[in-house]
Amino acid sequence: MKAGALDHLARLVVLALVSTAPAAAATIQVTVDKLVFSPASVDAKVGDTIEWVNKDVIAHTATVKGGWEVVIPPKKSASMTLKTSQTVDYFCRFHPNMKGRLLVAP
Numbered sequence: 001m002k003a004g005a006l007d008h009l010a011r012l013v014v015l016a017l018v019s020t021a022p023a024a025a026a027t028i029q030v031t032v033d034k035l036v037f038s039p040a041s042v043d044a045k046v047g048d049t050i051e052w053v054n055k056d057v058i059a060h061t062a063t064v065k066g067g068w069e070v071v072i073p074p075k076k077s078a079s080m081t082l083k084t085s086q087t088v089d090y091f092c093r094f095h096p097n098m099k100g101r102l103l104v105a106p
Contacts, residue, residue, distance in 0.1 A: 027051055027079075030100065032060050032072060035092075037100035044082055045105050051079040061093040062100065069093065 025047040031038045033055040044050065052062055054072040062080075063069040067088065072078045085106040092098035 025049065025081075029053055030062075032056060032098075035095055035098055037062075037092075037098055040099065041101040041103065043103045043105070046082055046085055048104075049079050049081045050102065051077055053077045059094065060098065062090045063093045064088045064090050 023045070026044070027049045028042055028044055028051070030042060030050060030052045032052055035056070037052075042050065050062075052060075052070065052072045054060055054074060054076055057074050059074050060072045061069050062072065062078075068080070070078050070080050082102070082104045085104050087101065087103045090100050090102065
């Protein structure tokens with residue numbers, strides 16, 4: 001093989017590897033302010049991290065009935081990395097009118 005053809009082949013291999021690399025995981029913030037999750041609905045992917053940022057002076061939770069729960073202390077944040085593809089509705093255990101939804105794609 002000529003050097004030019006070998007160089008071209010090497011570039012194609014690198015391009016193929018870069019093109020098939022998985023997308024980097026994202027951190028998605030959900031603000032908790034005045035008893036509201038914002039945004040109320042989040043589209044995410046497996047591997048992304050949801051970070052709830054509590055601006056209120058009282059504690060909240062992100063709770064899935066029969067599933068997981070994240071406690072969010074007052075004026076602090078808490079996070080969770082998404083491990084499965086699913087759609088879940090969550091609420092605050094202390095303030096059940098606070099509701100959110102996560103749509104997690106593979």
